[in-house]
Amino acid sequence: MSIRNLLFKDVAKHSIYQQYRLFSCWSCGKDVQRLVPALFCGHCNTIQHPVKGENYFKLMGVSETYDVDENVLAKKYKELQKYLHPDKFASRAREEQEISERYSSLVNEAYKTLLEPLTRGIYMLRLRGKDIPENTEVDQQFLMEIMEKNEEVESAQSEEEIMALNEENKAKIKKLQKQVSIAFFEGDLKRVIKLLSVMKYYASIDNQIQTSIRSKGIIR
Ligand SMILES: [Zn+2]
Structure with missing residues (x-):
């Protein structure tokens, strides 16, 4: 079974992934009706770039809330890394290898940030244009x-x-x-x-x- 078929089999199980957007594949140029966050082109099976500027919740495919379920998050993380791990692209084109490296480290960063209640909170503040001031007064x-x-x-x-x-x-x-x-x-x-x-x-x-x-x- 190809990586893509495996992915779509998995995707079908998770309704949170059932969200479509239209993309053009960077490699073959065809339009791809892409499940978010589907990772591969349905025509040529090439790994796609992460969606530009997409927030970490969307990237991980979890609901955007401070009460994120840590077990679900961990499950999504494992799922994504299963397909993105640079080792899987060892025999693929150089550009695909580079995309998988970048995508994979982005997913690592997103996971780390969303997992901890402190970094998750700070990240959500940043999404709202706020930050914790350096000199907050403390009792x-x-x-x-x-x-x-x-x-x-x-x-x-x-x-x-x-x-x-x-x-x-x-x-x-x-x-x-x-x-x-x-x-x-x-x-x-x-x-x-x-x-x-x-x-x-x-x-x-x-x-x-x-x-x-x-x-x-x-x-x-
Ligand atoms: Zn393609």
């Missing part, structure tokens, strides 16, 4: 709390201690995530910015915790 007491948490993570020795801190911190991020979702839903971008600037601190603690978990060789 002094909150900063103290964060500094103390940092020290706790640094001095945590046992697996039990670090996993308890992990759980506590993940719960904080989860709670903020819910608030960000509501703020996006209500179109309150000022509040989104405020919440995400707080989430930044917990995301950095999370990084610290995950590094510690890895260095301690804890298997979860």
Whole structure:
């Protein structure tokens, strides 16, 4: 079975892909009624360029919402990479190889960005022309709390201690995530910015915790 047939077989299973746009194939020039995000020309089976300027949600074929389903996102990611992986194009034309490399790294970037609640939020703000200002005012007491948490993570020795801190911190991020979702839903971008600037601190603690978990060789 050709890659294309495989793809269309998969596509048929997912109604989210059932969206058509008209393209001209860069290779054979024919019009292609392309499923979005279909990857290949239906005439000559050549890989197509990613749609220019398409946002990461559309690129990944998931609904554009802050409450994106991480399992669905992961599934889409695997599906796309299955077809786009540059190894699959080793025997194809040079230009196809280059497109697959670019497309594949774009999909990696989109996946990474949408997977984490912080980067997803920042990305959605950017789609709305907003950014988190560098010098957001932060409550002094909150900063103290964060500094103390940092020290706790640094001095945590046992697996039990670090996993308890992990759980506590993940719960904080989860709670903020819910608030960000509501703020996006209500179109309150000022509040989104405020919440995400707080989430930044917990995301950095999370990084610290995950590094510690890895260095301690804890298997979860
Ligand atoms: Zn073609």
